[in-house]
Amino acid sequence: MIPAxxxxxxxxxxxxxxxxxxIGRAIQASGAAAIVFVVLIFAFLxxxxxxxxxxxxxxxxxxxxxxxxTSEPAQFGLLPLLLGSLYVTAGALVIAVPLGxxxxxxxxxxxxxxxxxxxxxxxxxxxxxxxxxxxxxxLMLIGPWLAEVLNLPVPLFAGLGSLMLAFMAMPTIxxxxxxxxxxxxxxxxxxxxxxxxxxxxxIRRVVVPAARSGIIAGVLLGLGRAIGxxxxxxxxxxxxxxxxxxxxxxxxxxRTLTATIAGEMGETxxxxxxxxxxxxIGLMLFVITFLVNAIADAAIRRSAGASR
Amino acid sequence: xxxxxxxxxxxxxxxxxxxxxxxxxAVILPAAAVLxxxxxxxxxxITWTMLTSVEEGLLPAIxxxxxxxxxxxxxxxxxxxxxxxxxxxxxxxxxxxxxxRLAIVNLAGVxxxxxxxxxxxxxxxxxxxxxxxxxxxxxxALLVLPLVVTASEEALRQVPSRxxxxxxxxxxxxxxxVRRVVLxxxxxxIMTGMILSxxxxxxxxxxxxxxxxxxSLTRPFxxxxxxxxxxxxxxxxxxxxxxxxxxxxxxWATAAVLVVLVxxxxxxxxxxxxxxxxxxxx
Numbered sequence: 178m179i180p181a182x183x184x185x186x187x188x189x190x191x192x193x194x195x196x197x198x199x200i201g202r203a204i205q206a207s208g209a210a211a212i213v214f215v216v217l218i219f220a221f222l223x224x225x226x227x228x229x230x231x232x233x234x235x236x237x238x239x240x241x242x243x244x245x246x247t248s249e250p251a252q253f254g255l256l257p258l259l260l261g262s263l264y265v266t267a268g269a270l271v272i273a274v275p276l277g278x279x280x281x282x283x284x285x286x287x288x289x290x291x292x293x294x295x296x297x298x299x300x301x302x303x304x305x306x307x308x309x310x311x312x313x314x315x316l317m318l319i320g321p322w323l324a325e326v327l328n329l330p331v332p333l334f335a336g337l338g339s340l341m342l343a344f345m346a347m348p349t350i351x352x353x354x355x356x357x358x359x360x361x362x363x364x365x366x367x368x369x370x371x372x373x374x375x376x377x378x379x380i381r382r383v384v385v386p387a388a389r390s391g392i393i394a395g396v397l398l399g400l401g402r403a404i405g406x407x408x409x410x411x412x413x414x415x416x417x418x419x420x421x422x423x424x425x426x427x428x429x430x431x432r433t434l435t436a437t438i439a440g441e442m443g444e445t446x447x448x449x450x451x452x453x454x455x456x457x458i459g460l461m462l463f464v465i466t467f468l469v470n471a472i473a474d475a476a477i478r479r480s481a482g483a484s485r
Numbered sequence: 486x487x488x489x490x491x492x493x494x495x496x497x498x499x500x501x502x503x504x505x506x507x508x509x510x511a512v513i514l515p516a517a518a519v520l521x522x523x524x525x526x527x528x529x530x531i532t533w534t535m536l537t538s539v540e541e542g543l544l545p546a547i548x549x550x551x552x553x554x555x556x557x558x559x560x561x562x563x564x565x566x567x568x569x570x571x572x573x574x575x576x577x578x579x580x581x582x583x584x585x586r587l588a589i590v591n592l593a594g595v596x597x598x599x600x601x602x603x604x605x606x607x608x609x610x611x612x613x614x615x616x617x618x619x620x621x622x623x624x625x626a627l628l629v630l631p632l633v634v635t636a637s638e639e640a641l642r643q644v645p646s647r648x649x650x651x652x653x654x655x656x657x658x659x660x661x662x663v664r665r666v667v668l669x670x671x672x673x674x675i676m677t678g679m680i681l682s683x684x685x686x687x688x689x690x691x692x693x694x695x696x697x698x699x700x701s702l703t704r705p706f707x708x709x710x711x712x713x714x715x716x717x718x719x720x721x722x723x724x725x726x727x728x729x730x731x732x733x734x735x736x737w738a739t740a741a742v743l744v745v746l747v748x749x750x751x752x753x754x755x756x757x758x759x760x761x762x763x764x765x766x767x
Binding site for chain 1: 497519576594595599689718733740748
């Protein structure tokens with residue numbers, strides 16, 4: 178507790194007031210530090226990415242069909258990596274969005290009470306498992322098993338990355354959309370049921386449309402997680418920087434943007450074109466995830482505002 | 486209109502609900518099965534020597550990870566709690582607060598490998614820490630910062646305002662109120678957030694890939710913060726992908742130990758929070 182005499186002495190004196198002011202400034206500075214860090218990350222990525230443009234043009238980079246960073250002359254075409262990321266991420270969403278939304282609707286609207294209490298924490302626990310463990314399980318267990326059952330030529334392929342990523346993005350999708358569905362006012366459901374609608378009609382026509390913004394936010398956050406995921410895709414997608422084609426591309430090895438950085442930076446000398454190219458990829462990832470997360474955040478705010 | 490007769494609403498509901506049951510099963514069952522296999526294989530492989538031996542065990546990796554998360558918490562706690570105190574106790578809205586929130590949301594979304602690049606450029610190269618424990622912990626501290634801020638702010642906001650008012654009424658200043666009244670009451674909630682972020686830091690691999698970690702079969706302990714470290718997740722990555730001659734049992738054991746460590750930390754945080762809700766009635 179505060180001795181009364183001490184308080185009075187400190188506040189009345191100029192030193193106490195100065196100290197109070199200084200502490201206030203320090204606390205404000207630690208708040209503003211978050212802004213500084215975002216700016217610093219962006220600045221350092223720029224600083225080490227832009228020198229690449231001295232040797233490779235933007236056109237060569239974005240439309241270049243071959244990523245051959247160590248050949249002579251080196252080629253830094255990002256198309257195979259961009260398409261690799263697109264394949265793996267799109268595949269993950271195709272699995273995770275329907276399953277995740279169905280699971281969210283199930284947990285909040287259909288499951289009996291005791292089951293809700295088990296399911297939600299279990300799904301959230303799934304989110305805490307390190308990505309290197311997902312990669313390990315895909316590499317050692319699921320990949321070889323799928324290759325044998327489906328008679329595939331290789332045990333590591335784009336679709337395996339999609340499958341693993343789906344289970345990593347699912348907790349985010351389930352958790353955020355479940356919150357949004359739960360936030361829909363009970364009166365809306367009651368009105369619909371009173372009009373003679375079944376519970377399923379109520380879920381489909383009333384509850385889910387009302388929770389739309391939150392559900393979109395959940396999907397976008399899941400998308401952000403899937404694009405940025407590194408260790409898992411590095412370990413399970415086979416790491417061949419080739420352009421995937423057609424649906425068959427899912428059964429062949431690919432290389433994503435994130436896996437390229439993680440796999441190659443260790444052996445790259447400082448300030449070489451290769452080093453700058455890897456930072457350029459980092460810069461692209463930073464910008465993409467920045468946009469996806471900003472949109473998701475706006476959607477969450479809108480859904481919070483709508484349900485009030 | 487379709488040729489088929491429209492199913493009755495009751496039938497449609499029964500069909501839709503069974504699909505939802507199946508979807509929930511499809512999320513939970515494969516995950517449970519795979520984790521079950523991992524614990525079975527890992528559990529059979531773990532021996533006492535493996536956990537405690539320096540030469541052929543996981544002890545150096547466990548120690549490296551412990552050192553990394555401790556230093557990470559040490560760096561991120563003052564920054565994160567300070568930011569939370571600002572957002573909850575000092576700021577009165579406005580452009581700065583909106584910017585800070587936007588920054589935190591986006592820090593939370595930056596891919597972990599991009600943090601690794603940033604750590605390499607700033608801490609390892611420009612500040613010349615080299616590839617070491619300190620550079621890795623600084624990088625990891627930035628990664629968990631949004632978690633620390635969000636959890637701490639929530640804990641601070643749950644302290645009822647009448648406690649603050651009572652303190653002001655006694656003549657205490659804002660900082661005195663924060664330090665003697667608000668922070669002590671929010672401490673358990675803040676601790677929960679710290680445990681969660683330690684759990685996150687223990688499992689992350691990409692941020693330490695080029696800033697702190699190395700793989701070594703002699704597996705020395707770090708002697709100072711300027712030494713590189715062997716860390717559990719990186720050890721698992723190299724064992725699984727590159728290192729020749731590692732017995733399969735040892736890989737499974739490493740994976741199981743890592744998951745037990747991370748899930749254990751999260752479980753502690755969850756129980757901590759549950760107890761808190763029971764004990765504290767404002």
